[in-house]
Amino acid sequence: MNRVLLLLAGMLVAFAVFFQWKIANDALQYSQRQIQYQQALEAYRENNIYYTPATTIQWIVNRQNPAGFFVSNPDMLFEPSQLNDSTLRATRYAITTLRDLGGLRQINRIAVAEYVMGLYKADVDGARYAPPGRYAGFRTLPNEPVGVRPTMDALMILEALDLLDDPRIDLQRIWDFISLHQNPDGGFWDEHYPAFGMASSMKCTSFAARALGILHRHMNKPFPQELSQGVRRFVSSVTDPVSGGVRQQPGAPVEDSYNAFRAVIAPLDTTNGDLPARRRAVQDVINMDRLSGYLVREYYLPDFGAFSRYSEPKKKKPSLKATHLVIWLLRDMVYLDHIDKHRISKYVMSLRSPSGQYGGDIYTTYSAIGLLQKLGVPTRPLTPPAKPEKLVTVPSFVPAVFFIAVLLTLILGHQAKKMELQSINRALSIQASIDSLTGIYNRQKFESLLKDELDKFGRYHHPLSVIMFDVDDFKSINDQQGHLVGDQILREISAVIKRGLRNSDVFARWGGEEFIILLPGTDRSGAYRLAEKLRALLESSRFSHDRRVTASFGVTELLEGDEPENLVRRADLAMLIAKEQGKNRVHSLVEETHSHLKPRYIGIG
Known part of the structure; x- marks a missing residue:
């Protein structure tokens, strides 16, 4: 047993x-x-990393004047001052961006065409030129002289709208007009840039080349050998054989990254043959290994993931336009593997606003969309990983x-x-990380994540902002309806706010009826707009017992050298100012002012 x-x-x-x-x-x-x-x-x-074409399309569509042209500020859509020497260029940026995004059907295309045709001059005074003849071109304004740059802008618009066959324009006369501007050195001049006079410049040469490239493709007209060879000869004369950089004119300093783009585009757009043959023509006059190395060495800003226009240290700053042009030339010459595409994509996306624009105007938005497309950034988000059961x-x-x-x-x-x-x-x-009442992060977890973001700020200098808000008159809710109702309303407020935030935003309960939001990659103006959105969302929502609830919001942005407690204290102070100014409002604070107020702030442990 x-x-x-x-x-x-x-x-x-x-x-x-x-x-x-x-x-x-x-x-x-x-x-x-x-x-x-x-x-x-x-x-x-x-x-x-992804972008949404529909929001950008709508942002541009809102800027079309009934007369066809586009303006930077929709609030001044009908101001006469918006029709100026730069309007044709802005319209070209708008139209080409809409074409690339598939949004041309959402605008008044007929109005655009009529606006452009209003700038066409069918019979330019040939006596000004040698040889005299019959020429045609476009102006920036009806009373301005025709020029190569406005003609290029107009042709790009008409090409995007598929209107180059309009019987009112004579493409051969336009070709002859642009060709007139080629000098014996192979470069081009332009009435539109009187500062250069009739001397050749890289800027004017690139505009002429792009315009002729459009006509070449549409008319199936081959380039004369002397024209193509002249362009390559001029590009060779302004290329520095030591650094690989490009000058505006022979003898000028090498300091502007735009000229590198122009030097590649000019022979690429004025050479007969297929793309490989045109690339070989560029490489005959430009050492691409040397040029790409020079651009990265002298103009790339790794802390931003962007290129600068100028190489001079005092002028170095990130530029969407410069970055777009550099990526453009590297893409066309199959040199994109030489740069950090992911880092540059993140730089572009850091400038995006909820309205779909980048950098504040039509041109920077045009540059940003061009960058995103050339870098192959998708238009839909990735599928998030599934949490394991x-x-x-x-x-x-x-x-x-x-x-x-x-x-x-x-x-x-x-x-x-x-x-x-x-x-x-x-x-x-x-x-330890979740607030038991609301189900969002607690204060300790917020402080830990804030320190993590401060470490990232020290490395990448991405903008970082904080929103702190306090439920207005919450004590009266507890006094009138009891703490259980108050707790339920706090849970409902948390749910409403969470719906208005991104996945990357950190939302936490700071204590009592105070909440705090950490916004990585968001500057103070973006945080202010979000806070105003959240304030309006709370104000328009209904809570338990049919209560209406409002809150006072404080907004601030991390400054260089800030400690965690400085950032939170400034947000707390901004919130108190909002309270003092009448509640149910947003106040943004750059530095600690209003010293007569004492923020209810204990500190970060």
Whole structure:
């Protein structure tokens, strides 16, 4: 009998050990899946870069005047001052961007065509030129002289609208007009740029080349050999053989990255043959290895992921236009692998606003969309990784049952205690980061994430802003309807606010009825707009017992050298100012002013 019991005890112990191993193994697998999920989530957040064409299209469409042209500021759409020397250029940026985004059907295309045709001069005075003849071109304004640059802008608009066959224009006369501007050195001049006189410049040469390229493609008209060779000869004369950079004119300093783009585009657009043949023509006069190395060395700003227009240290600053032109020339010459495309994409997206524009005007938006398309940035977000489900494993009490069966009480007690502590630790770990009332982050977790973002700011200098808000007159809710209702309203407020935030935003309960939001990659103006949106969202929402709730918001942005407590204290102070100014409003603060107010701030531990 003792042997049977011992055998049974041994079997029970064996079962207990097996089930314990199964539990541990399942837990290990789940832990590994959690680690993999966190790694995938970080990769998703880093690589989920995309843009939305529809918002940009609408932003541009809102800027079309009924007369056809586009303006930068829709609030001044009907101001006469908006029709000026730059309007044709702005219209070209708008039309080409809409074409690239597939949005031309949403504008009045006929009005655009009539606006452009109003700038066409069908019979330019040939006596001004040698040889005299009959020429045609476009102006920036009806009373201005025709020029190469406005003619290029007009041709690009008409090409985008598929209107180059309009019977009112004579493409051959336009070709002859532009060709007249080629000098014996191979470069071009332009009446539109009187500062250069009739001397050749890289700027005017590139405009002439792009205009002739459009006509060449549409008319199927080959370039005369002397024209193509002249352009390459001029490009060679302004290229610095030592650095690889390009001058505006022979003898001028090498300092402007725009000229590198112009030097590549000019021969690329004025050479007969297919794209490989045209690239070879560029490489005959430009050492692309040297040029690409020079551009990265002298103009790239790695802290921003952008290129500068100028190489002089005092003038170096990130430029959407310069970055677009550099990426353009590298893309056309198959040199994109020489740059950090992901870093540049993040720079472009950091300038995006919710309205779909980048950098504030039509030109920077045109440059940004061109960059995103040339870099191959998608128009839809990535699919976020799926959070792993916890494995259905053997109940934790099963080994204990077997141990009890063999009277291993002490071992059972020790194991049960161990498992209980593990369960408590897991629960405490979750509770340590989540506010139990609202289900959002608690203050301790916010402070930890804030320190992480400050570390990133030190490396990348991305903008970082904070919104702090306090529910107005919350005490009256507790006094009139009780704390249970007050707690329910706090939960509902948290849910409303969460719907208005991005996945990357950090939303936490600071304490009581105070909340705080951390906005990575957002400057103070963007944070202010978000705070105003959230304020309006709260004001328009209905809460428990048909209550209306408002809140006062404080907004600030991280400054260079800020400590965490400075940033939060400034947001708290801005919130108090909003309270003092009448509540249910947003106040933005750059530095600590209003010293007569004492922010309710304890500090970050």
